[in-house]
Amino acid sequence: MDPSVERKWQQKWLEAGIFQSEPDQDRKKFFITVPWPYTNSSLHVGHGRTYTTADIIARYKRLTGYNVLFPMAFHQSGTPILAFSERIRRGDEKTLKLYRDTLKEYENEEDIEARIEEFKEPQNIASYFSERIVKDFTSLGYSIDWRTRFTSGDPFYQEFVKWQFHKLNSLGLIKNGQYPVLYSINDRNAVGEDDIADGDIDKVTVEEFTGVIFRGKEFSLIAASLRPETIYGITNLWISPSCKYVKFRMNGDIYVVSEDSLEKMEFQHQNLEKIGPVNESDILSQEFETPLEHRKIKAFPSGFVDPDNGTGVVYSVPGHAVWDYMAIKEAGLNLQPIKVLELTGQDKSTVESLVSELNITSLNDSDRIKEATQRLYKLEFYDGKMLGNNGRFSGLGSEKARDEIKKELFNNEEGFIFYETSRKAQTRGGSKVIVAVLSNQWFIDYSVGWWKEASHDVVNSMMFYPEFYRNAMNDAVDWLRERPCARRRGIGTKLPFDEEWVIESLSDSTLYPIIYTNQEIISRIFEILGRLPDEIIEYVYNEGKEEILGNFNQEILELARKARIAKDYWYGVDIRLTAAPHISNHLAFYIMNHAAILPKRDNPRGIIISGLLLSNGAKISKSKGNAISLLKISTKYTADLYRLFVAVSADISSVLDWNETEIAAVKKKYDSFVDYLTKGEEGKTKEKTQVEHWFISRFNLHLKEFFTKMDAFDIRGAYISVFYEVLNDLKYVENRGGNVQSCIEAVKEQWLKVMTPVIPHTCEEIWSSLGHEDFVSIRKFSVEDVGKSDESIILSENYLQETISDLREIMKATGISPQTINVEVCGEEVREVAVIMKENRLKDVPPNLKSLIPEFMKIRKGLKMDVTNELEILNENREYIEGLFGCRVNVSKANVYPGKKNAWPGRPLIRLN
C-alpha cells in the first residue's frame, strides 16, 4: 500500500487513541518493553527489528484479548551525547559530516547548518532525535502508548534513580575503592571508547602488568612484565639507549624508570617524588638483584626497548622470549638462556625453533618476532608447566604459577601492579591516553552471594526465547563482580551520597520499566510537589503501606493511590525484548536490580532475544554507509513490507539479512495477498465443491497452527502457516479450477485479523473497504473462534494428488505419453484382506486370496487405509486429471488379479495406453 495510506491509518489510530492502555481489572494484562533507544542519532533498519518484533507481539496479544501496555521512553545518560556535542563545538569534520548526512534525510538543505549549530548544546541533540524516533516509530505503525514517554534526564526520573541508589546502598551493595580507568592526561579526565581516536574500531583496554623491582646499590630498577612466571629465567635487564631515565622516591626507596613511565606511575600511585635525570652509564655500571632468588645481573642497552611501554626497563628471559633471545644474539653477549617452562601439549615450540621456523635473523624482523612471541606466549600460558628450577613454584601450571609468583612478589615488596594501555592511544583531541587509578571510585558490588542467589531464582523462574539464553543469563549473573557505577562526567543523575559523581548510564536504566506503568501520574505528583519524596516512591513502587503518606494532602494521596493501582496492575514486565549483546550487561543489571530492590511479584517474567540484522550481508554501521534509516524504510519500502519481512524472513533469534532480492520475494507475496483480497468480483461465490471445502478446512488448520506458534513466540512459523501456506493453497485452488473467490469470501475477515499484527495498515484499509466502521487493529480473535476442519476432505485431496504424482512418475520413468489412462481403484475384497493383513492376521486371509500376500508385504508401507471413497474422488476429478495430462482417463473398480498386480487401498492400479 502507498505510504500515504499508511499515514492515514496512523493518524486515525492516534486520533482514536486505540493504543492508550488503562488498567482494567476484568482483563488479563500483557506488558511488553524494548530497551529505550539512546538519542544521539536516528535509528536504522537494524534497530527497527527489535521494535517491530515487539509491536507484532503487542498487537497479537491485543488480538487474543489481552489488555496490552507497549510503552516507550528515551535514554540520554552517559558521555556519547556530550562528546558529540563537544566535537561539534570543536568543529570536528568527521562528526559534522556524520550529522550532516543524518540530517539530510529529515531537514531541508538550508536548515541543516542551523540545526547543527543547535547541537552544540547536548540537550538539543537528545530532544531532536527523540522527536525523530517518535515520528519514525509512528510511521512504522507501532502501537505504542506515547503517553508513557519520558527520558532518563527528566528530573522526576532522577529522583527515582536516587531513591534506587539509596536503596542499593542501604542493602550494602554500594562500595567505594580504587579502580584503574583509561585516562586523558591533558583533559584530566576518564575517557571512554568514543573519546579515543579509532576507539570504536580498535578497542583500547586496561592491561595489568606486574612491576618487578630489581634492587641495586644506588637505586633500584623497575621492569614491567606480563609474564612474572618467567622470573627464574632472567639473565639480564634491558634499557633503551635513546631514552631519558629518571630517579624518583617511593616509600623511602629510590627507583629508576623511563620519564614516560614515571608520568604514568604518578597517576597510579600516591606520594611519588621525582628526583631527577639519571645517566645511562650509571645504570649500566651497576649490578642488580633479581627478585626472589637475589642473583646478581646487569643491564644492557638494546634498541628494541620502548621507553613508552611499561617502565622502559625490560627484564630479559632469552629462554622464553624471542625479543630477548635475539637482542642477546645481536649484542653478542655471553648469556645462556635459562629454561623455566616446558610444554605439555602436542606443540613443543621453543624460542629457538620459532626463530628458525620463521626465519628470524635480526631484531629488524619485528613482524615475525611479534608473531613468534604471540604464539609462544599463548602456548606457554595454556600448556606450560614450571620446570624444577623454579623454587617452590616448580611443577605448577603457568597460569597458577603466575598468580602465585605475583602474590609472592607483592608480599616481599618486590613487585606491584602496573597498569598499561593495551595499545598506544590518544583522545580524538590528541591528548595522550594512559591508565590512571582513581582512588574514590563508586561500585555496585554485583558479587554479593545472596544477591546472586536471588537473581538466579528470578532467571530460573522466567521465560526465555530462545531458551538457551537462560544459561547465558545465569552465567552473566555469576560472572558480574564490582562494577563502577558512576563517572566524573556525562549526562545523568548525580550520585546522591557523593555529588561529584554522575551515575553511569547503564546503572541508571535498570528499574525504569516500572515507571511506564504510571508515568503520567508520577510526573504530575512531581510537578505539584516539585520533588518526588521517598515515601511516595516507596508507596507507589515498593509496596509501601499507605500510612507512610500521612503528610500529603488529598490530591497527592489520590494520585498516589491511582499510580499504585496502575503499577500493581501492569507490573512485572511480561516480555523484555532486545538484542543479544545486552545479556551480559543491561539485562543482567535489570534482573539483578529487580531482585535486590523490588518485591517478588514485580520481577521480570520473560525475555526474548532477537538476532542481528545485516544489510546485504554486512554488519550495519553508519560509517560504512549501509545504515538505512527507519524513515527511508517507511517511505521507500512501506512499513507493512518491512514488518512482513521482519516477521517472515527469519526466526527472531537468528540473523536476518536485509537485501533487495529477498525483499522483492516478500513483496511479490504481499502483492498477491492484496490482490486476492481487493480484486475479486462479488457474486460468484455460491456453490462450493470439494476443493473449496478443502481450502476452508486447511485454512482452519493453518489458523490453529498460527495461534500455537505465536503463543510460543515463533512468529516466523506462525506467519508461514497463515500467510505463505494460505497463499499457496489459494494458488492450488486456482489450478484445480476451484472457485477462488468463494474461498476468499469464506475466510476474508479471519484472515485479515490474523494478518493485522504484521501488516496493520494494509489490513485496516481492506477492512474498511469491506464496510467496517471500526479498527481491525483492536478486533479480537483467538483459537476458540477457529472453525472446524474436515479431515476426510483433506485426506481425499491428498489421495488425489498422490495418484497424480504417481501418474507423473510412471510417465517419466517410461517415457510414455498415453492416449488413455485407466485407473482401477481397490475393490472391497482386496480392501478387506488388506485390513486383515495390516493387523498381522495373515492366517485369516481367505485361501483364494493368499496369493496377494507377497505383493502386500512388498508395498504395505505405502498403503493408506483412511480414504474409502476412492472411486468417487477420482470420478469427480476426472476432468481435472484429463486436463493435466491431455488425455482420456477411465476410472473403474478393480477386480482381484491373483498372481498379478493389484489395486490396493490408497494405491490404485494404473495402466497407460
Added chain:
RNA sequence: GCGGAGGUUGCCGAGCCAGGUCAAAGGCGACAGACUCAAGAUCUGUUUCCGUAGGGGUUCGCCGGUUCGAAUCCGGCCCUCCGCACCA
C-alpha cells in the same frame, strides 16, 4: 583459552529437543513448458544419481557408537560465527 550458537541437497534456510511416514518444508537461482509479436510479470513442471510402470542407489561437516532403523540420540575430531566488561 573460556562460555554460547552453528555446520543440511547450487545458494539462503526449515527439520534435530519428543529417532522410522525425510531425497529431506519454503524461498532464491537454473532449466523446460504455457501465455505473449517480444520482453517482463504470472502460471505449470523439473532441479542427487539410475530406472520403458508408481521402484532403487547414494546423501544431511568428519570418524566411531547405540538401535531392527539416525539428518535426528551418544562420544571424539575438524571448521565457522558471537561474547569475554565498565561501553552505550
